[in-house]
Amino acid sequence: MITLIYLWIWFFIPDPPGTITLFRTKEYWGSGYEIRLNGETLINPFKSQHVATFQLPPGSYWLESKKYDSQTSRLRLEVKSGQHYYIRGIEDNDFLLRALHLRNWPESKAIPLLQPLKKQSILHEKLDRIVAQ
Amino acid sequence: MRFFFTLLTATWLGGSLSSSAQIYPVFSPEITPIDSAALDEVPSFKWGIHSYAGAFIGSFQGRIYPNMRAHLKQQGIPQDWTSENVFFGFGLSKGLFKIDFEYTTTLTFGPEQNDRFLNETSTRSFTVHPAISIFKTRNRTVYLQTGVGLMGTDLKISPRNLTSSVAFSQIPTNPVVGSYPLLRHHGVVLDIALQLIHTAKRPRDLVESFRFGYRRGVEERAWFSPVLTVTGTPIDRAGLLYFQTHIQLSRNFKKS
Numbered sequence: 001m002i003t004l005i006y007l008w009i010w011f012f013i014p015d016p017p018g019t020i021t022l023f024r025t026k027e028y029w030g031s032g033y034e035i036r037l038n039g040e041t042l043i044n045p046f047k048s049q050h051v052a053t054f055q056l057p058p059g060s061y062w063l064e065s066k067k068y069d070s071q072t073s074r075l076r077l078e079v080k081s082g083q084h085y086y087i088r089g090i091e092d093n094d095f096l097l098r099a100l101h102l103r104n105w106p107e108s109k110a111i112p113l114l115q116p117l118k119k120q121s122i123l124h125e126k127l128d129r130i131v132a133q
Numbered sequence: 134m135r136f137f138f139t140l141l142t143a144t145w146l147g148g149s150l151s152s153s154a155q156i157y158p159v160f161s162p163e164i165t166p167i168d169s170a171a172l173d174e175v176p177s178f179k180w181g182i183h184s185y186a187g188a189f190i191g192s193f194q195g196r197i198y199p200n201m202r203a204h205l206k207q208q209g210i211p212q213d214w215t216s217e218n219v220f221f222g223f224g225l226s227k228g229l230f231k232i233d234f235e236y237t238t239t240l241t242f243g244p245e246q247n248d249r250f251l252n253e254t255s256t257r258s259f260t261v262h263p264a265i266s267i268f269k270t271r272n273r274t275v276y277l278q279t280g281v282g283l284m285g286t287d288l289k290i291s292p293r294n295l296t297s298s299v300a301f302s303q304i305p306t307n308p309v310v311g312s313y314p315l316l317r318h319h320g321v322v323l324d325i326a327l328q329l330i331h332t333a334k335r336p337r338d339l340v341e342s343f344r345f346g347y348r349r350g351v352e353e354r355a356w357f358s359p360v361l362t363v364t365g366t367p368i369d370r371a372g373l374l375y376f377q378t379h380i381q382l383s384r385n386f387k388k389s
Contacts, residue, residue: 028270093272094331095341095380 017055018079022063022102022120024048024089025113031093033100036064038133040126046089046100052120054127061130065089065100075102086110141221144184148337148382178333180227183383185342189217189240190378196256196286197372198318201356204367205252210290211245213254220377224262226333231276233262244289251291256373258284258348260324274332280324284348284371288316288356314358322371324348330381338383348373 022035024046032045035052038061043052046065058081064074075087088105092098195215205212222235237258244253260282268275292311299307326346333340350371357366 028273091272092334094334095339096335 015058015081017057018081019053019055019084020077020079020087021051021053021084021110021114022046022087022089023051023110023114023117024091024100025117027091029093030091031067033065033067033070033089033091036062036066037127038062038130039064040130041123042126042130043120043122046120048089048091049117050120051114051117052122054122057131063087063102065102067098067100070098070100073099073101075104088113144382148339178385178387180225181333181383181385182223182225183231183381184221184223185233185379185381186221187377187379188219191343192218192220192375192377194218194239194256194373194375196254197374198286198367198369200367200369201288201316201318205290208250209247210250211247211252213245213252216241216254216256218256218375218377226383229266231264231266233264233278235260235262235282244291246293249293251289251293253289254286256284256286258282258322258373260284260322260348262324262326264328269332271334272332274330276328276330278324278326278328278344278346280322280326280346280348282322282324283319284322284350284373285317285319286371288313288318290316314361314363316356316358316363316366318354318356318369318371320354320371321351322348322373323351326375330379333383333385336385338385340381340383342379342381344375344377344379346375346377348375 022043024030025048027048030048032047034041035043035046037056042054046052056077056079058079061077061079062074063077064072066072077085077087079085084107086105086107087102088110090101090103092101193215194217198214202212202214217240218237219240220235220237222233224231224233235258237256237260239255239257241253241255244251246252260280262278262280264276264278266274267277290313292309292313294309294311324346326344328342328344330342331340348371350369353368353370355366355368357363
């Protein structure tokens with residue numbers, strides 16, 4: 001009986017979420033971008049020298065960056081339970097291309113870069129809506 | 134000369150299209166989002182060749198000839214010391230360094246005038262600019278440029294006398310009172326400038342740049358006329374302040 005109860009609890013308790021840390025380091029003349037998760041605006045604007053942390057249930061997501069005069073740059077995120085993902089925003093701003101690239105960054109290289117960054121607020125109601133879907 | 138400009142234009146159009154096609158495929162029906170994971174982390178080109186050009190948009194120059202300026206002011210002749218310029222150049226870059234060879238000329242939209250005189254001033258120069266990168270990020274590079282070259286300025290001053298008339302056929306034999314011959318000043322100049330340019334990231338790249346600089350003659354020289362021996366002309370050390378906006382086409386290589 002106790003085993004059955006444990007199995008029942010195990011079945012219904014959700015997997016712990018994965019954690020996403022999205023950051024941009026100092027960039028001269030860098031501009032702010034809209035960050036979208038599965039098409040929903042999560043951060044606007046996401047400026048250089050900022051870091052945002054949020055949690056997502058395991059699954060596949062599209063993370064996109066866009067600005068009114070930029071190209072959309074996107075990254076496929078495969079979030080696994082309990083994993084921590086560091087994603088760095090790198091801006092290309094030149095005559096041919098304006099875009100904020102989102103790239104997976106190794107944890108060992110990311111952590112030292114996070115120290116001087118300011119915390120970026122995110123739109124929690126949008127995040128909750130994405131998570132509920 | 135016409136062949137040269139046709140070749141230059143064709144090279145530029147082809148190069149620009151080729152550079153753009155790396156990002157915006159010419160025959161693609163729509164621009165697809167960029168796959169972030171597919172991009173280079175940091176560009177690391179060892180060397181490159183480039184050519185650049187610019188015209189009156191965002192380009193400006195002010196000439197500094199204090200003694201001739203004082204003479205014109207004294208005679209009531211209008212001053213024409215500022216103008217837009219047209220320029221093109223080519224060069225090589227390697228690591229932190231680059232060298233540019235540039236020809237600049239003046240774009241005139243007509244003479245300055247008052248009741249008594251017309252004055253049209255033009256400047257042209259050929260300069261060589263060794264430069265070193267003093268600041269570099271993924272997107273932008275600042276170069277400290279030095280330079281040496283030849284610069285010449287022409288002054289065309291004509292009196293206005295609309296009360297008397299002369300037959301067109303008699304102009305060659307009928308001297309105009311108060312007429313100045315073509316006046317010219319030329320000499321060797323040294324140059325210092327700061328250039329802000331987009332960092333090259335692609336094998337074929339098209340970038341814009343801005344340059345602000347100052348040019349000064351190495352010695353004081355007298356104005357002269359190439360059509361008449363004139364004595365007692367003002368003596369000036371040439372000076373030029375300029376701001377230029379370039380469009381630069383480059384070919385970059387990773388191997389040295």
